[in-house]
Amino acid sequence: MKTIFCNFLDSQDKDGTIKVKPLGNAKNSVNKPTLPGWKDVTTEIAIDKNYAKGLDGIEDYSHIIVVYWMDREKECHLKHHPQGRENIPFIGIFACRCPQRPNRIAISTVELLSREGNTIKVKGLDIVDGTPILDIKPYTPEYDLVEKARVPEWVNKLVF
Numbered sequence: 001m002k003t004i005f006c007n008f009l010d011s012q013d014k015d016g017t018i019k020v021k022p023l024g025n026a027k028n029s030v031n032k033p034t035l036p037g038w039k040d041v042t043t044e045i046a047i048d049k050n051y052a053k054g055l056d057g058i059e060d061y062s063h064i065i066v067v068y069w070m071d072r073e074k075e076c077h078l079k080h081h082p083q084g085r086e087n088i089p090f091i092g093i094f095a096c097r098c099p100q101r102p103n104r105i106a107i108s109t110v111e112l113l114s115r116e117g118n119t120i121k122v123k124g125l126d127i128v129d130g131t132p133i134l135d136i137k138p139y140t141p142e143y144d145l146v147e148k149a150r151v152p153e154w155v156n157k158l159v160f
Helices: 049-055 153-157
Strands: 024-027 042-047 063-069 105-116 119-123 132-138
Touching: 042 049, 042 132, 063 119
Parallel strands: none
Antiparallel strands: 024 042, 024 132, 042 119, 063 105, 063 132, 105 119
16 A cells, blocks of 8 residues: 655744644534533534645544634633633643643544544534644544543533
8 A cells, every 4th residue: 555645734943933724624503602501512624625635534433532722712821720720620621621821732532433545523512613623533442441540529420
């Protein structure tokens, strides 16, 4: 089988700045973040047609990991109450999955419903319409599943 190559979409400047171009965009009916209810949202991810061959074989997976850029978020909090809830501890941004981050990179593991050409349909992706997609990876239990993972007790109080 012949390998199909592509050009890198990112580059690094001399000052360490990293530039990344999205592979595509999300399309759904959500115009602003919503809690709870993400688990029922269906989203189409349209990848640039130049990268459609990169999706070949993805339909064999039940779940994928979507890496995206939270382009609507304009604030950066180093510490806060997740979801703005006072009954959750005041913690550092790297101890939660909240969007107010120095780099607005996010990931979500979601159910893959279908693929047609350069478009995949997923369920449970917690993003708004038009969000730039940076990468897609298959969910692979051998790499991604952590048995007996430990999380703080307050995580069970969050709404998804």
